[in-house]
Amino acid sequence: MSNLLANLNTEQLQAVTLPAQHGLILAGAGSGKTRVLTTRIAWLIQSGQVDPAGILAVTFTNKSAKEMLARLATMLPVSTRGMWVGTFHGLSNRLLRAHHRDAGLPQLFQILDSADQLAAIKRLLKTLNVDDEKFPPRELQQFINGQKDAGIRAHAVEAWDDYTRQRVQLYQEYESQCQREAVVDFAELLLRSYELLERNEPLRRHYQRRFRHILVDEFQDTNRLQYRWLKLFADEGREGGAAMFCVGDDDQSIYRFRGAEVGNMLDFEREFRVPNVIRLEQNYRSHSNILDAANAVIRHNTKRLGKNLWTDQGAGEPIRVYEAFADGDEARWIVEEVQALVREGALRSEIALLYRSNAQSRVLEHQLFSAAIPYRVYGGLRFFERQEIKHALAYLRLIANEDDDTSFARVVNFPTRGIGARSLELLSDAARTYNTSFYATVPHLSGKPGSVLAQFVRLVEDMRRDTAGLPLPEVVDHVLDHSGLRAHYKADKDGRERLENLDELLNAAAYFAAEVQVNARTDADSEVDARMQAHAQLADFLAHASLEAGDHQADQGADAVQLMTVHSAKGLEFNAVFLSGLEEGLFPHENSILESDGLEEERRLMYVAVTRARERLYLSFAQSRMLHGQTRYNLRSRFLEEIPTELVKWLTPPNPRSAAGGAMGGVGGGYFKPSAPVPLERAPRPSFATLPNGLKIGQSVSHAKFGQGVIVAAEGSGTDAKVQIKFETAGVKWLLLAVAKLEAV
DNA sequence: TAATCGTTGGTTTTT
DNA sequence: CCAACGATTA
Numbered sequence: 001m002s003n004l005l006a007n008l009n010t011e012q013l014q015a016v017t018l019p020a021q022h023g024l025i026l027a028g029a030g031s032g033k034t035r036v037l038t039t040r041i042a043w044l045i046q047s048g049q050v051d052p053a054g055i056l057a058v059t060f061t062n063k064s065a066k067e068m069l070a071r072l073a074t075m076l077p078v079s080t081r082g083m084w085v086g087t088f089h090g091l092s093n094r095l096l097r098a099h100h101r102d103a104g105l106p107q108l109f110q111i112l113d114s115a116d117q118l119a120a121i122k123r124l125l126k127t128l129n130v131d132d133e134k135f136p137p138r139e140l141q142q143f144i145n146g147q148k149d150a151g152i153r154a155h156a157v158e159a160w161d162d163y164t165r166q167r168v169q170l171y172q173e174y175e176s177q178c179q180r181e182a183v184v185d186f187a188e189l190l191l192r193s194y195e196l197l198e199r200n201e202p203l204r205r206h207y208q209r210r211f212r213h214i215l216v217d218e219f220q221d222t223n224r225l226q227y228r229w230l231k232l233f234a235d236e237g238r239e240g241g242a243a244m245f246c247v248g249d250d251d252q253s254i255y256r257f258r259g260a261e262v263g264n265m266l267d268f269e270r271e272f273r274v275p276n277v278i279r280l281e282q283n284y285r286s287h288s289n290i291l292d293a294a295n296a297v298i299r300h301n302t303k304r305l306g307k308n309l310w311t312d313q314g315a316g317e318p319i320r321v322y323e324a325f326a327d328g329d330e331a332r333w334i335v336e337e338v339q340a341l342v343r344e345g346a347l348r349s350e351i352a353l354l355y356r357s358n359a360q361s362r363v364l365e366h367q368l369f370s371a372a373i374p375y376r377v378y379g380g381l382r383f384f385e386r387q388e389i390k391h392a393l394a395y396l397r398l399i400a401n402e403d404d405d406t407s408f409a410r411v412v413n414f415p416t417r418g419i420g421a422r423s424l425e426l427l428s429d430a431a432r433t434y435n436t437s438f439y440a441t442v443p444h445l446s447g448k449p450g451s452v453l454a455q456f457v458r459l460v461e462d463m464r465r466d467t468a469g470l471p472l473p474e475v476v477d478h479v480l481d482h483s484g485l486r487a488h489y490k491a492d493k494d495g496r497e498r499l500e501n502l503d504e505l506l507n508a509a510a511y512f513a514a515e516v517q518v519n520a521r522t523d524a525d526s527e528v529d530a531r532m533q534a535h536a537q538l539a540d541f542l543a544h545a546s547l548e549a550g551d552h553q554a555d556q557g558a559d560a561v562q563l564m565t566v567h568s569a570k571g572l573e574f575n576a577v578f579l580s581g582l583e584e585g586l587f588p589h590e591n592s593i594l595e596s597d598g599l600e601e602e603r604r605l606m607y608v609a610v611t612r613a614r615e616r617l618y619l620s621f622a623q624s625r626m627l628h629g630q631t632r633y634n635l636r637s638r639f640l641e642e643i644p645t646e647l648v649k650w651l652t653p654p655n656p657r658s659a660a661g662g663a664m665g666g667v668g669g670g671y672f673k674p675s676a677p678v679p680l681e682r683a684p685r686p687s688f689a690t691l692p693n694g695l696k697i698g699q700s701v702s703h704a705k706f707g708q709g710v711i712v713a714a715e716g717s718g719t720d721a722k723v724q725i726k727f728e729t730a731g732v733k734w735l736l737l738a739v740a741k742l743e744a745v
Numbered sequence: 746t747a748a749t750c751g752t753t754g755g756t757t758t759t760t
Numbered sequence: 761c762c763a764a765c766g767a768t769t770a
Contacts, residue, residue, distance in 0.1 A: 060760080088760075092760095113760075114760085189760080221759095254757075255757080255758070255759085258757085258759080357756050357757070421746095546760085549759085565756090567756090567758065590756090591756065626761070627761090628754085628755065628761070629762080
C-alpha cells in the first residue's frame with residue numbers, strides 16, 4: 001500500500017486518502033487527475049474500506065474508462081470484478097438491460113446513435129406529412145435532446161407559443177415511434193435509467209446500498225440530467241448514502257454548447273455540503289513559461305472557482321510567436337518548423353498541430369503532404385459510422401429486433417432489390433394504418449411491391465433462423481454473405497476498402513466475443529442464461545457498436561504528426577504544440593462573441609490549447625485567410641495580447657497593425673496603435689479589369705509548357721495574384737502570375 | 746435506380 | 761471554396 005501512495009504530492013495524497021465523505025477535487029491541467037482518481041479507488045479497496053462491488057466510477061468517454069481500468073489492473077492484485085466503471089451511457093445501458101422489464105423495454109432494444117436518430121426523425125416527419133422546412137430535422141433533434149438532457153418529457157415541456165407546442169407534439173410522436181420500434185437514443189439511455197431508479201424505490205435502494213463510493217471524472221462536463229442521475233445513486237447526499245468524489249476543472253469546461261453545466265460543480269459543493277475541496281495546482285507537464293501564459297490568459301475570465309498552476313520544472317523555452325501573410329504561408333512555416341524539430345530528433349507523434357475549427361486542417365494537410373511528412377488527422381468518420389459498417393449492423397439489428405424501422409429502411413434496398421421509394425411509401429402508409437412496424441406490415445401488402453418486400457422479410461427470417469445459436473463471429477460472417485453486402489462491394493470497383501472494413505467488423509465481433517468469454521468467467525455479477533446467450537450477445541455487440549463508435553483512424557502505429565481541433569486535444573499532451581489561426585473571428589470564434597459567456601468559453605479553450613504543450617509552444621496567425629471561398633483579413637487574436645511579453649519570443653517583428661483592440665501590455669504591448677492608416681480588413685480588393693502585368697480577362701496568352709490559352713478569371717493581388725487560363729490543349733488551370741511566365745499574344 | 750446537377754451552408758463533439 | 765444533400769433527369 002505504501003507503494004500505492006508513493007510519489008504523490010501532499011494534495012494528491014490528501015485527495016486519495018480522503019475519508020468516506022464527499023470530495024470535490026479541482027484538478028488543473030496536468031496535475032495528475034486521472035492518477036488521483038484511480039489511486040483512490042485502489043486505495044479504498046486495498047485498505048479494505050470497500051468491496052470492489054461498492055465502487056461506481058463514471059467517465060465521459062470509453063477511452064478514459066478503459067484507461068482507468070487498465071491502470072487499476074496494474075495497481076490491484078485483485079480483479080476489478082464487480083466494479084462498475086464506465087461512461088454515463090454505458091452504465092445506463094447496463095442498467096436498462098438488466099431491468100428492461102421495469103424500464104418498459106424489450107431486452108433486445110437497439111441504441112440509436114446521432115445519425116440514426118436524425119434518420120428516425122426525418123422518417124417521422126415524412127410519415128406525419130410535416131413540412132421539414134418549417135421543422136428542420138436537425139433543429140428538432142436538438143430540441144428533443146435538449147429537453148431530455150434537462151430531464152423533461154414531452155408532456156412536461158412548458159410551451160408558450162404555437163411553434164414550441166408543435167415541436168413538443170413532434171417530440172411526443174418521436175417518443176411513440178421509438179417505443180414502437182424498441183429503439184433508444186443516447187439521451188434516452190440516461191433519462192430512462194434515471195426514471196427507472198426514481199420510480200422504482202426497491203431498485204433504487206438496492207443500488208444506493210450497493211455503491212458506497214461514486215467517483216466522477218471530468219465533472220465540469222456533466223449536464224443537468226447526468227448530475228441528477230448521480231444524485232439519485234448517491235441518495236441526494238443524505239446520511240448513509242454513497243460518498244461522491246468528483247474530479248474536474250472549471251477552467252477546462254469547453255462543452256457548454258452541448259449542455260455541459262459548470263454550475264454543477266458549485267451545486268454539488270452546496271447541495272452535498274462537501275466538506276473537502278482540494279485543489280491540485282502543481283503541474284507535472286509543462287515548463288513554467290507555458291504555464292504562466294496559460295494562467296495569464298485564464299485570469300481574464302471572471303467566472304472561476306480560482307486556481308493557479310505552478311511547476312518546479314523551470315522556465316523552459318520562450319513561447320514562439322509567428323505572424324504570416326496568409327494561411328498558406330503560415331502552414332508552410334509550421335511545416336518547416338516541424339521538419340526542423342524532426343531533424344533535431346523529435347518524434348513526429350510528439351508534435352501536435354492544433355486549430356479551432358476543422359476547416360483549418362486543409363492548408364496544413366496540403367503542406368504536410370507536399371513535404372511528405374506523415375500525419376494523422378483526428379475527427380471525421382469513425383469505424384462504426386462507416387456506410388458499409390452501418391449497413392451490416394442494420395441487418396444484424398433486424399435479426400435482433402425486427403421492429404427497428406430505421407434499420408429496415410436502411411437496408412431494404414441495399415444491395416438494390418428493386419424496392420424503390422414508391423414501394424417504401426406504400427409500406428410506410430400501410431404501417432401507419434395498421435400501426436405496426438415495417439417488418440410486420442409486409443404480409444398485409446399485395447401486388448408486386450408486396451412480393452419483393454416479402455422476399456426481403458424472408459431473407460431476414462432465413463438469416464435469423466440460420467444464425468440461431470451460432471457464435472457471434474459466425475453470425476456476422478453469415479450475414480455479410482447472405483445479405484449480399486460482400487458480393488455488392490466485391491463487384492464495386494472501389495469497394496476494396498469497404499470489403500476490408502467488413503472483414504474488420506468480423507474481427508471486432510470475434511474480439512468482442514472473446515472479451516465477453518473472459519468476463520463471463522470472472523464476472524460474478526452476471527447471471528447469463530445460456531439459452532438467451534446467442535442473440536443477447538448479438539444485442540450486446542450492437543450496443544457496443546453504438547456506444548463505442550471506434551477510433552477515427554486505423555493507422556495508429558506510425559510515427560505521424562498529430563492534427564486535431566483544440567477540443568479533441570483535451571486530455572492529451574505533446575512535447576511540441578503548434579496553435580495556428582490565432583485570429584479574431586476564428587479564435588475566439590466570431591459566433592462566440594454574441595453568445596453570453598461565449599468569450600469566456602473560448603478563453604477556456606485557449607487555456608486548454610496552451611496547456612497541452614510540455615516543452616515547446618508555437619502560436620501563429622495570418623493576416624489573410626481563405627474562408628468560405630473568400631479571402632478574409634483578420635486581426636490577431638486578443639488572447640495573444642493576454643500573454644505577458646516576457647514569456648514570448650517573436651519570430652517575426654511584432655506588428656502593431658495586426659493587433660486586436662483591447663488590453664495593452666501583452667504581446668503587442670509597447671507599440672503605439674496608429675489611428676489613421678489602413679486597417680488591414682480594408683486591404684484593396686483585387687481589380688479584375690486589369691491585372692498587374694497589364695493582362696486582362698479575355699486576353700490570349702501563351703505559356704512555355706501549356707501553350708496557347710485565354711485568361712478566363714483572376715483572383716488575389718500582389719504576389720498572390722492568380723489567373724485562370726483556358727488552354728487550347730492543356731485544359732483549364734490556375735496559375736500564379738508571379739510564377740508563371742505568360743506572354744500576351 | 747443511378748447519375749448528374751444545383752442548392753445550401755459551413756464552430757466545437759461524445760455518447 | 762468545397763462538401764453534402766436533395767431534386768431532377770436518363
